[in-house]
Amino acid sequence: MFVMKRKESTVTMIRRFFRHLGESIKNLKRNLLSTLTAVFSVMIVLSLLGVFGSVILNTQKLASDIEKNIQVNVYLDPDSTDASETVKELSGQIVANKDYHKIYNALTKIKGVDKVTFSSKEEQKKQLIETMGSSFETATGDANPLSDVYIVQTKSPDDVSRVAKEAKAIQGVDNANFGGSDTEILMATMKRVQFWGIIATALLTIVAVLLISNTIRITIMSRATEIQIMRLVGAKNSYIRRPYLMEGAWIGALGAIIPSILIYVLYHMVYSTLNPDFVKGGISMYDADWFVYAVIGTLFAVGIIIGSIGSRMAMRRYLKY
Template sequence: MIRRFFRHLWESILSLKRNGWMTIAAISSVTITLTLVGIFASVILNTAKIATDIENNVRINVFLRVDSTDNQETKVNDMGETVANDSYHIVYDQIAEMENIESITFSSKDDQLELLKQKMGEIWGLLEGDANPLYDTYVVDTTSPEYVKDIAGQIEKINGVAKVEYGGVNTENLFKLAKNVRIWGLVATVLLLFTAVFLISNTVRITIISRSREIQIMRLVGAKNSYIRGPFLLEGGWVGLLGAIVPALLVYFGYDVAYKGFNPSLIPQNLSMIDPVYFVPGMIIALFIIGIIIGSLGSVLSMRRYLKI
C-alpha cells in the first residue's frame, strides 16, 4: 500500500512535468479562483467582525434628573452638616438588579462636558459650572445586544430617570444589518467555493481529455479504477497546492498592508479588523487545504466519464 502510494506520487509529479502547458493552465485557474476566494473571504469575515463590534458598542445611556444625587454618598443638610445621602444608588441598584446587565458606569455632566470640549473645541468651556445643561448619566452595558431594547424599556420606568437613549429604530436596523452581513456573507462564500470547484473541474477535465488514450490503454491491460484514479487524484492535489501559493502570498503581504491602512481609523470608534496574527495563518492554511481538496475533487469528477464510476 505504501509502495503504491509513493509510486502514484512519483507518477503524478512526472505527469505534471509531461503535460506542461495543461498543468500551467490548471494551476492558473486554481490561482485565480483562490485569489478571489481569499479576497472575498477576507472582506466578508472582516465586515462581519466590524458589524459584531458595532453591535457590542451599542450601550444604554440613562440620563438622571437634574436634581438627582444618585451617585453622591453624602449630602449637605439644611444646617450645613455633611450627612449620609438616603438617595444614594437608588437608581443604580434597581438597574443592577435587572437580568442581563454586564456593567454600569457613571459619567457626570462635567465628564461629558470635557469630552465635548475635546471633540468639538474649547468653545464648549463656556458651559462649565452652573451653565452646564448636560445630565449625570449611567452608561449600561448588557450581556448581549439583543437585550438592549427590553432593558431600556425597564429603566425608563424607574423613578429618578429623566430619559433613556440607546439608538432606537436605528439600533434595531443595525442589528438586522449585522445579522444579514453574516448570513449572506456565508452564503456567498459557499457559492464561490462551489464555483471554484466547477471551474477547476472543467480545467482539469481538459487535461484528462488530452490523456484519455492513456487511461483507455491502462483499462485495456486490466488496471483497476482505483489504480488509474490514484495518480490523477494526487495530480489534482498538486495542482491545488501549487495554485494556492500565489493567493497565500497575496494574503500574507496584502492583509498586513490593509490592516495598517484601515485599522487606525477604526480604533477610535472602538472597532477593529481581525488581528493579522490570527487571521493570516488561518487564511493561508485554509487556502492550501481548499486548493488541495478542490483540485483533487475536480480530478475525481472529471474522470467519472472515463472510469464509468
C-alpha cells in the same frame, strides 16, 4: 517473516507514492495548456475566496467588537441626587439622602443588566472637552448643561434595546439611549454582508470544483485508451486514480500561489491604513501578524482539496466506484 513482509509492504507503498507523484508531474507537463488553464481558473476563484473570506471574517470581528461596546446611557433628571449619600437641606443642614440609589437599584433589577457604572456631569464634561475641544471648559457647576449618567452594560447585545426602554420608564430618569436606530442599522448591515458573503464563498467553491473537474476531464479524455488498457491488464481503480488525484492537488496548490501573495500584500495595506482608526473606536481587525498566514494556509488547503475533488469527479466516467 511477518516483520519482513510488513517492511516490504511499507517500502512498496512509499515507492508507489513517489511513482504516482512523478506521473502526476509528467501529466501536468505533457498537458501544459490544460494545466495552465486549470491553474488560472483556480487562481481566480481562490483570489475571490481569499478576499471574500477576509472581508467576512473581519466584518464578523468588527460586528462582535461593536456589540461588546454597545451600552445604554441612562441620563438622570438635572436635579437628581441618586448618586449622593447625603443632601443639603434649605436650612443648610447635611442629612442622609432617602432617595440614595433608588434609580441605581431599579436598573440593576432589570433583566439582562450585567453592570451599572455612575458617571457624573463633570466627568461627562471632561470627555466632551477631549472629544469636541475647549469650548465647553467654561461650563462648570450650575452652568454645566450635562446630566449625571448611569452607564449600563448588558449580558447580551440583544438585551440593549429592551433595557433602554425599561430604564427610560424609571422615575427620575430623563432619557436612555444606546445609539438607537443608527446602531441597529449598522448591525443589520453587517449581518447582511456576512450572510451574502458566505453564500458567495460557497458558490465560488462549487464553481472552482466544477472548473477543475471539467479541465481535468478534457486531459483525461485524451488518455481514455490508456486508462482502458490499464483496467484490462488488471490495474485497480485506486492505482489508476491516484496520479489524477495528485494532478488535481498540484493544480490546486499552484493556483493558490498568486492569491496568497495578493492577500498578503492587500491585507497588510488595508490593516495599516484602517485599523488605527478602528482601534480609536474600541474595535479592531484581526492582527495581520497571524491572520494573513492563516488565510494563506487555508487557501492552499482549499486549493488542494477542491483540486482533488475535481479530479475525482472527472474520473467517474472511466472508473467504477
